[in-house]
Amino acid sequence: MSLDLVANVVIAGVLTGLVYGLMALGLSVIFGVVRVVNFAHGEMMTVAMYAATLLFGALKLDPFLAMLPVAAAFFVLGYALQKGLINPFITRPEHSQFMLLVALAIILVNGLLLVFGPDARNVQVDYQLESFELGRILVDKARLYAAGAAVVTAAGLFLFFRRTLTGKAIRACADNHLGAKVVGLNVKHLYALTFGLGSVCLAVAGCAMVVLVDVTPGLGPYYTLLAFVIVIVGGLGSMAGALLGGVLIGASEALAGLFIVPSAKSMFSFGLLILVLLFRPQGLLGKRP
Amino acid sequence: MKREFTYLGILVILLVAFPAVAGAYALSVATLILYFAYTGQAWNVMMGFAGQLSLGHSIYVGVAAYAAGAMFYHWGIGPWAGLWVAIALCVALGLAIGFLAFRFGISGVYFALLTIAFAEFTRIGFDHLDWLGGPGGMFLKVAQRDSIDLLNFRGPPVMYYYAMLALAASAFIACFLLLKSKAGYYWQAIRENEEAAQALGINVFRWKMLAMAISSGMTAIAGVFFAFYYNNLFPEQIFNISRSIEIILGPVIGGVGTLFGPILGAAVLTLLSDGITEALAALGWEIPGIKQVFYGVVLLAVVMFLPNGIWPALARRLGLNRDLGR
Numbered sequence A: 001m002s003l004d005l006v007a008n009v010v011i012a013g014v015l016t017g018l019v020y021g022l023m024a025l026g027l028s029v030i031f032g033v034v035r036v037v038n039f040a041h042g043e044m045m046t047v048a049m050y051a052a053t054l055l056f057g058a059l060k061l062d063p064f065l066a067m068l069p070v071a072a073a074f075f076v077l078g079y080a081l082q083k084g085l086i087n088p089f090i091t092r093p094e095h096s097q098f099m100l101l102v103a104l105a106i107i108l109v110n111g112l113l114l115v116f117g118p119d120a121r122n123v124q125v126d127y128q129l130e131s132f133e134l135g136r137i138l139v140d141k142a143r144l145y146a147a148g149a150a151v152v153t154a155a156g157l158f159l160f161f162r163r164t165l166t167g168k169a170i171r172a173c174a175d176n177h178l179g180a181k182v183v184g185l186n187v188k189h190l191y192a193l194t195f196g197l198g199s200v201c202l203a204v205a206g207c208a209m210v211v212l213v214d215v216t217p218g219l220g221p222y223y224t225l226l227a228f229v230i231v232i233v234g235g236l237g238s239m240a241g242a243l244l245g246g247v248l249i250g251a252s253e254a255l256a257g258l259f260i261v262p263s264a265k266s267m268f269s270f271g272l273l274i275l276v277l278l279f280r281p282q283g284l285l286g287k288r289p
Numbered sequence B: 001m002k003r004e005f006t007y008l009g010i011l012v013i014l015l016v017a018f019p020a021v022a023g024a025y026a027l028s029v030a031t032l033i034l035y036f037a038y039t040g041q042a043w044n045v046m047m048g049f050a051g052q053l054s055l056g057h058s059i060y061v062g063v064a065a066y067a068a069g070a071m072f073y074h075w076g077i078g079p080w081a082g083l084w085v086a087i088a089l090c091v092a093l094g095l096a097i098g099f100l101a102f103r104f105g106i107s108g109v110y111f112a113l114l115t116i117a118f119a120e121f122t123r124i125g126f127d128h129l130d131w132l133g134g135p136g137g138m139f140l141k142v143a144q145r146d147s148i149d150l151l152n153f154r155g156p157p158v159m160y161y162y163a164m165l166a167l168a169a170s171a172f173i174a175c176f177l178l179l180k181s182k183a184g185y186y187w188q189a190i191r192e193n194e195e196a197a198q199a200l201g202i203n204v205f206r207w208k209m210l211a212m213a214i215s216s217g218m219t220a221i222a223g224v225f226f227a228f229y230y231n232n233l234f235p236e237q238i239f240n241i242s243r244s245i246e247i248i249l250g251p252v253i254g255g256v257g258t259l260f261g262p263i264l265g266a267a268v269l270t271l272l273s274d275g276i277t278e279a280l281a282a283l284g285w286e287i288p289g290i291k292q293v294f295y296g297v298v299l300l301a302v303v304m305f306l307p308n309g310i311w312p313a314l315a316r317r318l319g320l321n322r323d324l325g326r
Helices: A003-034 A041-059 A063-089 A094-116 A141-163 A165-175 A177-182 A187-212 A219-234 A239-259 A262-279 B002-021 B024-049 B058-075 B079-103 B108-127 B157-180 B182-192 B194-199 B204-230 B241-254 B261-283 B290-305 B310-318
Strands: A131-134 A137-140
Touching: A003 A041, A003 A137, A003 A141, A003 A165, A003 A187, A003 A219, A003 A239, A041 A063, A041 A094, A041 A187, A041 A219, A063 A094, A063 A141, A063 A187, A094 A219, A094 B108, A094 B241, A094 B290, A131 A141, A137 A141, A141 A165, A141 A187, A141 A239, A165 A177, A165 A187, A177 A187, A219 A239, A219 A262, A219 B108, A219 B241, A239 A262, A262 B108, B002 B024, B002 B157, B024 B157, B024 B182, B024 B204, B024 B241, B024 B261, B058 B079, B058 B108, B058 B204, B058 B241, B079 B108, B079 B204, B108 B241, B157 B182, B157 B204, B182 B194, B182 B204, B194 B204, B241 B261, B241 B290, B241 B310, B261 B290, B261 B310
Parallel strands: none
Antiparallel strands: A131 A137
């Protein structure tokens, strides 16, 4: 096994990991503020992936351009979902919230199955087979673009939370729910806004992911679990942690696929998750709750 | 309490007499209901009594099913010996997970995700154990359907029905007694407010571990039943997170922390699922996925409009003690 091969695999894993990281970032932001674990996260992402294949099939719209309309639609859907369904549940016990989102996940997976059938769908664009050569290292164009889109979106979200008044208000809600209410913030609106933003992460990650893999309805639960692993490894509620977790999981999955059996690759991730939970339960970059 | 026991007596008589009037299909549905009533009761010890949300109970069903199944498959050792091995393994596993989680102060959402991680880890691990059949599955010798062979737990469907009825009834009684015991009161104190319980001098760690041991041991028995009832085991199916969700659905829909909740929830969900299948077949709408969409919508409606589950609402209507054993 040559060093070149390993380097290629790691780079591909890191780039895919950045897209995973963006997906997990959505989960992390939602949990960090609303304190609800979105058990329908991966299922929502597959909806975005199907939306991208539809736009590509009907309008020949490149998935990287389809990100804009899909993200806009997801923002509205996420906002409505939080406002209509989840807000009444924020004071209820965790198992009750869990049931709500599991029911939603069941509806989404099977709704997709109903509409699109069980067969895999994909988009075919010409740059999928091209790559950049850096010496002896090959980087897939599609993968690099996908990772770029993920980084840009994450950076945009980061700036929003740091620089804008609304972003600061959302962080205030996350830090102190009651305090935010006392100073007159519209907490329910800010929660819905947060869920909308988390959904935008999903929309972008979904559109980017569809260039890299084929989509089936059954992919949803897999991505949900993957997102859990990533946010816990990185630190639930930490934005940088989600990206770091994504990169770590992406690279470790790629390496596990190379050195062990490919089908055992997620065992590696779950093993890493268990270790992190036991020795650093707040995650690599998380703060102690 | 008198009225409650009268209703309970009528229910038991009906269930015992049920196979006399039921067809093969109804019997299999009833067995499934009792199975979920039992596993729901076992999960309820963790969540409903002690307040620890486990989302990975499929791990105990799976490990127990594979333990007893492998002993039978490889060495011809019957399920009665396998049962004890399965229980011992699952209790040890439960205690190990509990020890790791509770020692490091992992609770709430983090505990729930840890249990999922362990179940998934085990699922993928079993997929790569060739001794147990790997992803291709393990098949136990098909049951003798005409004669009853209690030693090997082989027999007609009615035998499995009564076995499951006995298990569900024992679990009900055990949970009733547990709730009235010292442990039961300590658990409820921990569930309501862990810090306050600790401040009162309750050894929170020890009682949570006890809940874990009882819950995983009870679930193990269901796993052994599963192995000898279905006779084929696939890691992909038995450890799947949707199996854990199925276990949880009954008590959550029925009423977490109540004794009747898991039973009622299991009945409602199983009948609902079968009812939807039949209704769709009658309408000729047999498109893959449509059944689960309806199921999801009903689930959504129940969690939204009956936040405490069906049993507390129903009990109020019937004028029963809604907290029966709460």
